Structures are given as structure tokens and as C-alpha cells.
Amino acid sequence: MKNPYMPMPVTIETIITEVDTDDIKTFRVVFDREEDAVAFQYLPGQFAEMSLYGTGESPIGIASSPTDEGYLEFTVQKAGMVTSELHGSDEGRTIGIRGPLGNTWPLEYLKGKNVVVVGGGFAFTTLRSLTRYMLDGGNRQRFENITVIYGARTPGLLIYKDELAAWEKRDDVETYITVDQGDENWQGREGFVPTICTEVAPSSNNTVAVICGPPIMIRFTLPVFFDLGFSKENIYTSLEMRMKCGFGKCGRCNVGSKYVCKDGPVFSLAELDALTPEY
Amino acid sequence: MAFDPTILGIACNWCTYTGADLAGTTRIQYPHNVRVARVMCSSRINPAFIFRAFELGADGVLVGGCHPGDCHYSTGNLYARRRLAVTKKILDFAGIEPGRFKVTWISASEGHIFAETVKAFTEEVRSLGPQTKFAVTKGNDQ
Amino acid sequence: MKGIEKRLREEAKKLLETGSVSAVLAFRDGYDGDHPVPFAARDVSDADAIVFNEYCTHNLARYVTEYEPGTKIAIAAKGADSRALVVLIQEEKVKRDDLVILGIPCSGMKDARRGTVIDEATTGNTVNPVIHDIMLADQLPEPDTSPYSVLTDLESRGHDARWKFWRKELSRCIRCYACRNACPLCYCDPCFVDQTEPRWADKSPSLESNLMFHLTRFYHLAGRCVDCGDCSRACPMNIPLYLFHKKVAKECEEMFGQTAGMDPEETPVMVDFKVEDSDEILL
Amino acid sequence: MVKKIEHDRIQEIIAALMEKGILYAPVEDEEGVNFHLVDDPARVTLDFYNTVQGPKCAFFPQTEELIRYRMTHEGADAAEVEPDESPQVLFGVRPCDVRSLAIMDELFCGGGIVDPYWKNRRDNTTIIAYAFDTVDTVDFYGSFGIGAADDTGADILMVKVDGDLLLDARTEKGTALLAALDGLDEAAAEDEKRFAAAVEGAGALETRRIDTDCVARDLPGIFDSEFWQTEAAPCLNCGVCTFVCPTCHCFDITDETLFSKGRRVKTWDSCMFTDFTLHASGHNPRTKKHQRLRQRVNHKFSYYVTNCDVISCVGCGRCTRFCPVNIDIAGIVERARKRASSQQINNQ
Numbered sequence A: 001m002k003n004p005y006m007p008m009p010v011t012i013e014t015i016i017t018e019v020d021t022d023d024i025k026t027f028r029v030v031f032d033r034e035e036d037a038v039a040f041q042y043l044p045g046q047f048a049e050m051s052l053y054g055t056g057e058s059p060i061g062i063a064s065s066p067t068d069e070g071y072l073e074f075t076v077q078k079a080g081m082v083t084s085e086l087h088g089s090d091e092g093r094t095i096g097i098r099g100p101l102g103n104t105w106p107l108e109y110l111k112g113k114n115v116v117v118v119g120g121g122f123a124f125t126t127l128r129s130l131t132r133y134m135l136d137g138g139n140r141q142r143f144e145n146i147t148v149i150y151g152a153r154t155p156g157l158l159i160y161k162d163e164l165a166a167w168e169k170r171d172d173v174e175t176y177i178t179v180d181q182g183d184e185n186w187q188g189r190e191g192f193v194p195t196i197c198t199e200v201a202p203s204s205n206n207t208v209a210v211i212c213g214p215p216i217m218i219r220f221t222l223p224v225f226f227d228l229g230f231s232k233e234n235i236y237t238s239l240e241m242r243m244k245c246g247f248g249k250c251g252r253c254n255v256g257s258k259y260v261c262k263d264g265p266v267f268s269l270a271e272l273d274a275l276t277p278e279y
Numbered sequence B: 001m002a003f004d005p006t007i008l009g010i011a012c013n014w015c016t017y018t019g020a021d022l023a024g025t026t027r028i029q030y031p032h033n034v035r036v037a038r039v040m041c042s043s044r045i046n047p048a049f050i051f052r053a054f055e056l057g058a059d060g061v062l063v064g065g066c067h068p069g070d071c072h073y074s075t076g077n078l079y080a081r082r083r084l085a086v087t088k089k090i091l092d093f094a095g096i097e098p099g100r101f102k103v104t105w106i107s108a109s110e111g112h113i114f115a116e117t118v119k120a121f122t123e124e125v126r127s128l129g130p131q132t133k134f135a136v137t138k139g140n141d142q
Numbered sequence C: 001m002k003g004i005e006k007r008l009r010e011e012a013k014k015l016l017e018t019g020s021v022s023a024v025l026a027f028r029d030g031y032d033g034d035h036p037v038p039f040a041a042r043d044v045s046d047a048d049a050i051v052f053n054e055y056c057t058h059n060l061a062r063y064v065t066e067y068e069p070g071t072k073i074a075i076a077a078k079g080a081d082s083r084a085l086v087v088l089i090q091e092e093k094v095k096r097d098d099l100v101i102l103g104i105p106c107s108g109m110k111d112a113r114r115g116t117v118i119d120e121a122t123t124g125n126t127v128n129p130v131i132h133d134i135m136l137a138d139q140l141p142e143p144d145t146s147p148y149s150v151l152t153d154l155e156s157r158g159h160d161a162r163w164k165f166w167r168k169e170l171s172r173c174i175r176c177y178a179c180r181n182a183c184p185l186c187y188c189d190p191c192f193v194d195q196t197e198p199r200w201a202d203k204s205p206s207l208e209s210n211l212m213f214h215l216t217r218f219y220h221l222a223g224r225c226v227d228c229g230d231c232s233r234a235c236p237m238n239i240p241l242y243l244f245h246k247k248v249a250k251e252c253e254e255m256f257g258q259t260a261g262m263d264p265e266e267t268p269v270m271v272d273f274k275v276e277d278s279d280e281i282l283l
Numbered sequence D: 001m002v003k004k005i006e007h008d009r010i011q012e013i014i015a016a017l018m019e020k021g022i023l024y025a026p027v028e029d030e031e032g033v034n035f036h037l038v039d040d041p042a043r044v045t046l047d048f049y050n051t052v053q054g055p056k057c058a059f060f061p062q063t064e065e066l067i068r069y070r071m072t073h074e075g076a077d078a079a080e081v082e083p084d085e086s087p088q089v090l091f092g093v094r095p096c097d098v099r100s101l102a103i104m105d106e107l108f109c110g111g112g113i114v115d116p117y118w119k120n121r122r123d124n125t126t127i128i129a130y131a132f133d134t135v136d137t138v139d140f141y142g143s144f145g146i147g148a149a150d151d152t153g154a155d156i157l158m159v160k161v162d163g164d165l166l167l168d169a170r171t172e173k174g175t176a177l178l179a180a181l182d183g184l185d186e187a188a189a190e191d192e193k194r195f196a197a198a199v200e201g202a203g204a205l206e207t208r209r210i211d212t213d214c215v216a217r218d219l220p221g222i223f224d225s226e227f228w229q230t231e232a233a234p235c236l237n238c239g240v241c242t243f244v245c246p247t248c249h250c251f252d253i254t255d256e257t258l259f260s261k262g263r264r265v266k267t268w269d270s271c272m273f274t275d276f277t278l279h280a281s282g283h284n285p286r287t288k289k290h291q292r293l294r295q296r297v298n299h300k301f302s303y304y305v306t307n308c309d310v311i312s313c314v315g316c317g318r319c320t321r322f323c324p325v326n327i328d329i330a331g332i333v334e335r336a337r338k339r340a341s342s343q344q345i346n347n348q
Helices: A034-039 A081-087 A121-135 A137-142 A161-169 A193-200 A215-227 A269-274 B016-025 B047-055 B076-094 B111-128 C002-017 C044-049 C060-066 C079-090 C149-156 C159-171 C178-182 C207-220 C230-234 C241-256 D007-020 D095-108 D116-123 D172-180 D189-203 D215-222 D227-232 D240-244 D289-308 D318-322 D329-347
Strands: A008-016 A024-031 A047-052 A056-061 A072-077 A094-101 A114-120 A146-152 A174-179 A207-212 A235-238 A266-268 B007-012 B034-039 B060-065 B101-105 C023-028 C037-041 C073-077 C099-103 D002-006 D022-029 D032-037 D063-071 D076-080 D088-093 D125-130 D156-161 D164-169 D251-258 D261-268
Touching: A008 A034, A024 A034, A024 A081, A024 A094, A047 A072, A047 A081, A056 A072, A056 A081, A056 A094, A056 A121, A056 D251, A072 A081, A072 A121, A114 A121, A114 A193, A114 A215, A121 A137, A121 A146, A121 A161, A121 A207, A146 A193, A161 A174, A174 A193, A193 A215, A207 A215, A215 A235, A235 A269, A266 A269, B007 B016, B007 B111, B016 B034, B016 B060, B016 B111, B034 B111, B047 B060, B047 B076, B047 C207, B060 B076, B060 B111, B076 B101, B076 C159, B076 C207, B076 C241, B101 B111, C002 C023, C002 C044, C002 C073, C002 C099, C023 C044, C023 C060, C037 C044, C037 C060, C060 C073, C060 C079, C073 C079, C079 C099, C149 C241, C159 C207, C178 C230, C207 C241, C230 C241, D002 D007, D002 D189, D007 D022, D007 D088, D007 D164, D063 D251, D088 D095, D095 D116, D095 D125, D095 D289, D116 D125, D125 D172, D156 D172, D156 D189, D164 D172, D164 D189, D215 D289, D215 D329, D227 D289, D227 D329, D240 D318, D289 D329, D318 D329
Parallel strands: A114 A146, A114 A207, A146 A174, A207 A235, B007 B034, B007 B060, B060 B101, C023 C073, C073 C099, D022 D088, D088 D125, D125 D156
Antiparallel strands: A008 A024, A008 A094, A024 A072, A047 A056, A047 A094, A235 A266, C023 C037, D002 D164, D022 D032, D063 D076, D063 D261, D156 D164, D251 D261
């Protein structure tokens, strides 16, 4: 029996810092063992426990796409013990990964549908995974129109800048990047994500909205989508909870009869309505 | 081989640490057993530091601050006096010999007193033998 | 006890009827009469559910800090409970004016689970409330014994024997934190032991982490502990924590000349100093 | 085939059991009688009503080492602590506590990933149940259809009758263990009768009962009720109830490092603690004590039923017995049921 508590060793290959506050970094890791790389089969929306011996483990959404071969990426905000230690690490350090854990964005359900991806701030990570996945080669044709609406507080806080620029150039995805407040160099949109959503006004016909961001953004964005005629079954989001084991034993992420780690983190609004409001 | 104790010294920045420095610069010999940690004031010492030191295997803990009345922050050491006195009573009641924990006032000019204090305290701790009561064994016996 | 119960209900009714307090902290029956449960009566109709019997050992001062500042509450307070209130007032966790203290002189209260009389070992011989607004019974004669006589045996033992004693006791701790959470004076949020940066004590119970937790907690209660004994009664593992708290209280009294929780005007000894404190206390 | 030994000779059977592997048995300590890993047969006792804590420690110890590591310059060298597969015996467990193990199996061995530490120990343990012969007022295991001499889940059922211990195997594992134990006497026909009579007598013991039929369905209906504030008012939010409970399973995983060496451990945690759900960001979904009490009751009596089709409570009464402020979970469930039904009537 494989011990589910045992992390797989990975090495930090590259650390990307692209925001002007130093509390968000993207870590690209590669598996030390070939068999782990083969075993780690994931889909967008899933997460993994990043393990640093001596400090502990922390659940982090996978920001890379399964179509990216040979590495995984995690974008991590410095908050607690593990993430602080991770932020203090150098390239070349060996850490551990336990996963993939949790469910995925509803890829089967999205097939043949229009997809609106709405992200705010640093919560864009698994949405980036989803977008990369949908836009990748043969995958693109499985989805209809793809719209990406992504905002951050300032231009300096946008993550995956190069990628966003590349998406803006593509004609098979509509990309709307916005910041709450621009600076002297900012040429793009200004305005809060809900406002941009109102302006873009994606049709709810055969469309699923996938939303992830800070609670305040979600709170103001949802009414926009309801007004556009989106049903609760067609709006998906991802929850954050304190977790330890990641596979439904430790009881920590229990909300109602669900465990966010194994029944989530992805839920439709309809599913969330059935949960107790304790997240 | 004779028992060579490990002692944590906690010294205030303004008096005892400077005193220890003076002992060094004037080349006064004192035992190597004390590892000195510097704090800004003796009142910065959380008693948990001392419990933790014993837990991590210190055989003795020596705290040095400014003489009462001479505190850089006027009254820090007067608070510290009460706190460390209580700490000492707690250690004593838990079973740590009083000789393993000493609080003393050493000014910046008293390099020789620092050296003498360390010497005497080291000998006292040596005579008490290794501190095995609080010292951690967990996970370290592998 | 029945007389006290009757008076308690009457006073609670009066206070709630006139709206002079928003809650009366007392007791109600639990699953049987021997297992009372702390209870906040909020309405006149609640008052008849109030009980008081020999098993009402809990220190209700524990609940005072849960109320918004400025909320007027009445509280049934036995001797040691009133001293805990004094400490809370000294530490500005509650205002004297927000409290209506219903003083209950009593002795011979019993621990329901263990069947022991609690003032044989705890309550600091405080049979009469030290502050009160309304007394629910006549003052009792003050006991003439020392509250610290239970320490004699441990004090007379050598260091190794004492260590052996505490090693056995503290290694049995399962870290349920009932002691801390039952304590009226453990109101820190978060408690040092729950902090992760730095982590003062490992989460798993082991002799070392238990020592770190308990010794630091004993220290944090220095000059504050009023010997109500709730920590030890709450403990599912029967660890006699009160012995250590009592010892620290006794030392503080001897060194600083002040008993905890006697006078709301005093400053607790550990946040105070005297220039003339002797260095001898460090020996 | 019933086997027999005089109660005074309990040390012999304990010594014999210790030879068969790891032995967990009730041991008298300062706190009362509790399950311990036995190192001295003389300390084992059967003179108790029930142990302070449930028997989960034999499968899910409060501290379980998962990994041992040594910090290095590049990261760490880590080695798995392999799940224990040694044969073990759990001796003297009350029938309601035996039932708790099957309930925990649903969680640890079901729902996808299996916890190897729990499963291995469960597979390799022989359970000797010990029938009740009296009833304490706080117990309510009868509510869950558990009898005082219930043998469900037990490999051997043991009863104490007039100074004799009578043991009867219930499974092959139990038969094998009994056959391998020296020092037990073959029971006479008379003893077989005494055994049957004791089991029957225990069957007549009645605990108090709570109505559990609809509780799983009804509890969510009063989730937002003031009820929980009222019930939780006396609660201290300590972890006594969860740490004595035989079916509480929540745990934490932490790294404990000393200098360069350390271990990753799984330790019991409690949903009653404030920091149980505290995020690193500072957000906490359950900051108030009524939310935490509500979580505990709902998790046992509703959520667990949804997920595992069984109530995660066996009515052993420990949480009530050891609650520092005498909160009674059975009372809460009863009042919740009444509240829910009166609410339903009002809504109609």
C-alpha cells in the first residue's frame, strides 16, 4: 500500500517574481524521480500539498497545465509558516509534493460550451491552469468561445504578465485585463472586475462562468452574472480551507457533509448553496 | 573525561553584553562554556526562553542585566527582577536545582566581574552534573 | 444552599425585571441535579431555572470576558470567584461598574466527578466573597488554617523527588487545554501555545512540550491565580495543577507582599515593581 | 467453546497475551483506568466501569510518526515510518467502544484513499470485548442498538461472573487466539450456562435512550437557530470531549524539529479549538464557540450519516462524564430534535 502521507521529492527549478510586492512568487518544480512524474496525473483545478520538512505542509493550487510537460508550477502568496519558508528558498532546493488532490474544474461539463474565466488578483492560479489547458493545441476545439476577464489592484500585481500579453494577441480567446488603479505606464483598462464583467456582458447562452478571486470581488461579480442570466449550476468557483491530510481524513476542511479537499475545492454555486456557510 | 557543561548566557545589550565584550578585549580568560545571546534589555527575556533552553539541553542559564537603577530604559531590569525571580521559583519547584539558573547585574565596565561570574557559575553547574531532567530526547534518538 | 438558591432566583428576577442587567450568570441543572451547568439567565422566565447546590463549583468569572464591554451583567460569585473578578477588574478586562456581584459565602463545595470537597485543597480558604454588591447569605467565619498547607509534602521533598512527581504528572497531559479554557484568567487570544511563529511547544503531547506549556502557563498565572481550582477539576487526567499554581502564588505573596485578587485598586505584582525589591529574591 | 480463568489470575492471561504481540489493555493510573500499551501485567485491571478515553489509541495514537527527516543543506533526507503490521491484541473493550472502531473504519478505510496506519493495525488486531454488568446514568449506547454484552465486531467476548472470567470466541481470529493461550481452563457445561446467563442478563440492562431516527435529516434544518448559542453558552471550547471520544478522528499534521533532526507527526486535533479552522491569512470560518459546538454535533449526527451512513457516536457517555461544565451531548441531540420538529410544525 502506498503511503498517502509521503511526499514525492521535487526540486525548485525556477522562481519567478513578477509582482512588485515581494509576497507572491511562482515556483516551477521538477520531479526528482521519473516514476513520480509519471504517477502525478492531474487536471486544472486540482491542488497539491507542498511539503517543506521542518516546517510543514501547505495546500497550493496547481498553476501549470497538464499540457506542460516535465514541470509543475505553483504561485504562492507568503502568509503562514510554510509559504514564508518557501519564499525564503533558493532555486535548487529539494522540497516535497503530495498530490494531485481534490477535484478539477468541470472539464467534461465545459465541453462544447462557451467559457468565461473570471479571476482576481493572485487567485488566478488554477484559472490560469484551466485557460492554458483549454487553449492548448487540440484541446481548443473542444470548447466554444473562451473569454478571460482578469483584474488586479495595480499593474504591478498582475501575475503571468507575458502569458496574458500572448492571450491578448490570440484571436481564439477574448482577453480583458484590468486594474483597479493604473499608473503612468499603464495603457490598459482601469476598473473593478465586476464593472468590466458588466461591460463585456458575456451571453449566458450555453455558457459557464468560472470565477475565482478575493471574497469582495466574488460578492460583487456574482450579481452581474445573475443579471446576465447565468444559473447557479453554470457558475463555478474554488474554495480555500485550512487543510492537513488532503484526502478527507483529518476533518479540518469539513463544511457541511463535504470535505473541501476531496469533494472540492471546485464547487458550483448550486452546490455551495447546499453547504453550510462556513468557508 | 570531566563533564563540560553547556550554559546559555543571556545578556542585555547595554551593560552585561558590553561587559562581556570588555572582558574579551582586555583578554581576561573565562570558561568557554557560556554561549552568550544578546537581548536589548533583561526585561525582554521571556521566561519561556529559559524553559526552552533547559529543554534543548542547557545545563545552566545565566542572565545578566544592568544594575538596578542603571537600566538603559530606566525600569526594565526592575520588572525583569520580579519575572526572573518567579521563573527561578518555578524551576525550583519543578525540580531544577537553583544552582543552574543565575541572574546577576553586571555593568559595561565590569569585564572582570563578568569573567569571574562565568567562572564561578560554570564551576557550580559542573558540580551539579549534566541537566537531564528537561532535556529533550524526542526524535533525536534515531 | 437552598436558601442561597432562593435568594439567587429572587435577585435574578429583580435585576432582569428592572432591566438593570442583561444577563445573570448562575447555574442550571445538567443531566441530573448533581451536575449543574453554568447558565446565563437573560429573561425573568429563566430565573426559576437557576439552581445553586454543593456541586456548583465552577468559577463563573470565566464567562465575564465573553461579553461586549459595557454590557451589564450580574454574576453569582463564591469566594475565589470574586477574587478572579478582582483580577479581571485590575487588568481592565471588565469594568467594576458593569458587574453586579451576587456574593455567595460558602464552604464544603463538592467536585461531582471525584466526590471530593474542593476547599480541602483549593479555593485559597476564601469562604467569603472579597467584593460584592449583594450578599446572598451571612458571612462565614474565616478559616484559621493556611491555604498552603497542602504544599508541605512536596516542598519538603528534594529536587529529584519533585521532578519525579511532576514528570509523572505532566507526562500524562493530553493537551486538551481544559485547564486553560476553564481558567477565568486565561483569556489570551491566541494563547502562546497556539502560536505558530514562533512555535513555543510542539503540538503533540510529550513530556517536553507539556512542560513548556504548563511551566509557561504557571508563570503566566503568577501573581494572578486565585486558587479557584477549576483547572484541576477540569482536567480529565486528574493532574494536580493547583499544587503548582499554589506554590507560585505563595512565593509571589512572600516576595512581593501582595495576595492576588483582593483589592481592585491594587496593581498585579507581575506588571509592577518596587525599587526596593530585594536582590535576594533572585537567590 | 467457552474458556475460563479466575479473575484473580488475570495476570496470567495478560502475560500470555503479551507474548502474542503488542497488547493494549485497561491500566489503572492517576486519572482512573485507561488503555495503555502494557509493559507490566500487574497493572492491568478489569475493575472499572469504562476507561477514561476510548480505545482509538490502539489504532490511532494521539501522536503517530509518519516521517522522520534530517535537514540538509539542499533540503532534507526523509524516510517513511512504515505503518506497523505487528500483531496486536486489544483487551477489555466495552461493547459500545468495539462498535466505535467499525464507525472509524468507514472514514479511515473508505472514501478513496485508505489510511495505512489505521488499516494495518485494524487488520492485525484481535479484539477481546468485555461485557458491561452495570449501567451508568450518562451512557446511552442503547440508542444505537448496542447491547451491554454486544459482540458485534469483537473477536472474543469476555464476561465476568462471580470472580470468573469467561471467554468465548466469535471469529476465527478469536478462536485461534484462545486456542493459543496457555493457562485458560476448558469451561464445564455449567460455565457455558453461566456465560449464556451473563450475556442474557446484560441484554436486560437498559441505558437511557435518545431518539436518533430522524436526527441526521433534521439537524441541518436548525443550523441557523439561536438554539446553538444557547447550548454552547457554557462551553469552554476545550478539547476534553473530543479527546476522550472513541469516534472523534480529526487530526493535525505538524513537523517537530530539534536541531537538524525531526519528525512529521499526525496528532489528535479538536474541532472545538479556535485555531482548528484558522487560515494562514487570518480568516477563520468558525470563530464563535456555538459554531464549533454545532460543527461537532452536526458532524457526528448528520454529516457523518450522509457520508458513511452511520452516526458517529456510540453513546459511551464519556464526553458528558468528562465535560468540565457538564454539557450533555445526548441532551443536546434530544433538544435539537424537539426544536427541529416544533420548527417544522411552525413552518406548516
